[in-house]
Amino acid sequence: MRRISEEDVKHVAGLARLNFSAEELRTLTDEFNRILQYLAKLNQVDTMGAPPTAHVLKVKNRFREDTVEPSLPRAEALKNASAVKDGSFQAPQIME
Amino acid sequence: MELCDLTIHELRRLYARKEVFPSEVLASVIRRIHAVEKDYGAYLTLDLEGAVEQAQAADVRIKAGKPLGVLEGIPVAIKGNLCQAGRETTCASRILQGFVPPYTATAVRKILAQGAVILGHANMDEFAMGSSTEYSAVKKSKNPWDPLRTPGGSSGGSAVAVAVGEAIAALGSDTGGSIRQPAAFCGVTGLKPTYGLVSRYGLIALASSLDQIGPLTKDAEDSALLLNILSGFDPMDSTSVSGKKVDYTRDLQQDLSGKRIGLPLEYFEAGIDAEVKCTVLEAVELLKELGAEVVEISLKFTDYALPAYCIISSGEASSNLARYDGIRYGKAAARIEDNLNAFYIRTRSEGFGPEVKRRIMLGTYLLSAGAYEAYYKKAQQVRSLIIQEFNEAFQQVDVIITPTTPTIAFKFGEKSQDPLQMYWSEVCTAPVNMAGLPAISIPCGFSRGLPVGMQIIGAHFTETVILNVAYQYQRVTDYHQARPEPVRQEGTV
Numbered sequence: 001m002r003r004i005s006e007e008d009v010k011h012v013a014g015l016a017r018l019n020f021s022a023e024e025l026r027t028l029t030d031e032f033n034r035i036l037q038y039l040a041k042l043n044q045v046d047t048m049g050a051p052p053t054a055h056v057l058k059v060k061n062r063f064r065e066d067t068v069e070p071s072l073p074r075a076e077a078l079k080n081a082s083a084v085k086d087g088s089f090q091a092p093q094i095m096e
Numbered sequence: 097m098e099l100c101d102l103t104i105h106e107l108r109r110l111y112a113r114k115e116v117f118p119s120e121v122l123a124s125v126i127r128r129i130h131a132v133e134k135d136y137g138a139y140l141t142l143d144l145e146g147a148v149e150q151a152q153a154a155d156v157r158i159k160a161g162k163p164l165g166v167l168e169g170i171p172v173a174i175k176g177n178l179c180q181a182g183r184e185t186t187c188a189s190r191i192l193q194g195f196v197p198p199y200t201a202t203a204v205r206k207i208l209a210q211g212a213v214i215l216g217h218a219n220m221d222e223f224a225m226g227s228s229t230e231y232s233a234v235k236k237s238k239n240p241w242d243p244l245r246t247p248g249g250s251s252g253g254s255a256v257a258v259a260v261g262e263a264i265a266a267l268g269s270d271t272g273g274s275i276r277q278p279a280a281f282c283g284v285t286g287l288k289p290t291y292g293l294v295s296r297y298g299l300i301a302l303a304s305s306l307d308q309i310g311p312l313t314k315d316a317e318d319s320a321l322l323l324n325i326l327s328g329f330d331p332m333d334s335t336s337v338s339g340k341k342v343d344y345t346r347d348l349q350q351d352l353s354g355k356r357i358g359l360p361l362e363y364f365e366a367g368i369d370a371e372v373k374c375t376v377l378e379a380v381e382l383l384k385e386l387g388a389e390v391v392e393i394s395l396k397f398t399d400y401a402l403p404a405y406c407i408i409s410s411g412e413a414s415s416n417l418a419r420y421d422g423i424r425y426g427k428a429a430a431r432i433e434d435n436l437n438a439f440y441i442r443t444r445s446e447g448f449g450p451e452v453k454r455r456i457m458l459g460t461y462l463l464s465a466g467a468y469e470a471y472y473k474k475a476q477q478v479r480s481l482i483i484q485e486f487n488e489a490f491q492q493v494d495v496i497i498t499p500t501t502p503t504i505a506f507k508f509g510e511k512s513q514d515p516l517q518m519y520w521s522e523v524c525t526a527p528v529n530m531a532g533l534p535a536i537s538i539p540c541g542f543s544r545g546l547p548v549g550m551q552i553i554g555a556h557f558t559e560t561v562i563l564n565v566a567y568q569y570q571r572v573t574d575y576h577q578a579r580p581e582p583v584r585q586e587g588t589v
Contacts, residue, residue: 008461018445019442045481051477052479081423
């Protein structure tokens with residue numbers, strides 16, 4: 001099994017939208033390698049022909065009737081927002 | 097013994113005879129909270145004023161002879177990841193500081209509808225990631241049997257509250273053992289229902305294919321009473337199942353003759369503390385005397401359940417926790433006006449604790465190109481084999497019994513520095529979530545003065561069977577009635 005490098009962990013941090021100090025990255029890299037080594041134990045299992053399970057019960061997608069019901073009032077929905085403008089969530093600028 | 101040390105079913109009888117009223121019970125619970133909360137830290141938040149109002153309303157209903165809810169006037173704690181409208185709900189995380197949900201979790205709504213008096217949110221590991229409450233961003237709860245030890249987790253606050261009479265019962269959630277493991281460590285009864293039996297609407301998600309809400313109580317009868325209320329289809333959770341309404345107290349009184357108990361050898365092997373093992377085996381002997389038949393079985397994939405669980409739960413968690421962006425809710429970092437991505441990164445890096453970051457990172461990696469096939473898909477395949485193996489075992493036996501935890505309650509700091517050590521605490525419980533099965537942990541003795549938990553696992557939707565076995569065991573034993581020192585001291589006041 002290939003060892004995970006600090007660069008790899010840094011790349012994952014970018015995907016996860018997290019930032020770490022140099023020291024945290026070092027610790028995390030060590031932990032990653034130890035944990036992955038443990039997880040690789042699964043390679044001992046012959047899973048040929050075994051289907052992957054994402055959901056334990058045999059239920060299919062279940063849809064409600066498409067009926068109009070009262071929804072959360074706008075003011076309520078916005079109550080926990082960090083910034084609100086003109087009755088909407090306000091995010092930092094996305095495009096130039 | 098004070099009123100706060102009684103069970104739901106005992107209080108219901110007293111209420112029905114108008115011998116005791118909810119305000120008196122609540123007063124007793126509040127006295128206990130004032131006496132011991134500072135030492136044991138069960139709660140994140142308390143709403144005692146609201147509770148007093150609810151209890152007074154219940155007094156009036158009882159005195160007027162009105163029809164009563166099943167939980168009328170019963171003081172209950174809810175885990176810090178269950179949304180209650182108008183009440184700050186934080187998951188013991190900085191990132192949800194100040195979050196006041198606009199809606200109430202279905203499980204909470206249901207107990208409120210039956211008259212429960214909600215005391216507040218119980219402490220937990222941040223986002224339910226952990227097995228000791230050491231990863232709570234707010235505080236550590238202490239084990240009432242030995243305050244140098246953890247109460248287990250992640251529903252540690254819920255277990256402590258019930259064990260010391262700071263609540264009559266509590267709700268928790270269980271993804272890999274988070275109800276059963278703290279129940280075992282604190283000497284209370286904890287039930288994880290079959291996946292889908294209880295709606296997860298309003299439960300702040302950790303791993304959606306594994307999470308389930310369940311009760312922590314003083315005995316199996318209370319557990320059945322609560323499950324009666326919690327179970328049922330909810331249009332707000334498409335993974336909740338519809339089915340005939342079952343009365344979970346129905347089979348409690350049934351005797352155990354002819355019941356077949358499976359003992360999986362793999363759960364009594366390496367890594368399981370010798371005294372824990374002996375204590376559970378003694379409990380099984382007692383069940384045999386009660387008429388049950390015991391057969392040894394083998395669950396070959398046991399060893400692989402925990403690593404597969406780590407992969408699936410981290411993957412799902414990383415995906416679920418992507419929603420915390422500081423825009424719509426939760427605690428945002430100082431705004432960076434011209435860079436959305438930098439704002440996300442700052443908010444998340446400041447808001448999440450170390451264990452949550454570790455799992456998000458691990459999950460993100462495991463779901464990334466290259467790792468997905470090798471780990472995630474492999475884990476999902478192993479999951480199928482685990483389910484199949486359990487299903488085959490339940491062709492032969494009615495229940496499977498194992499220790500709930502490999503050891504008794506561990507000390508603070510003993511495992512928190514080593515993630516793999518911490519994950520190991522769920523070795524006996526996580527396989528159950530992987531297969532979506534129901535299981536209950538009940539106290540079955542002591543080792544070095546600390547409670548030992550026995551786990552009774554059933555086939556899908558056979559809660560009546562595991563509750564029956566638990567109830568019959570508790571009928572002839574008193575481990576579930578043993579109370580830790582702080583209760584014995586306070587009880588004499």
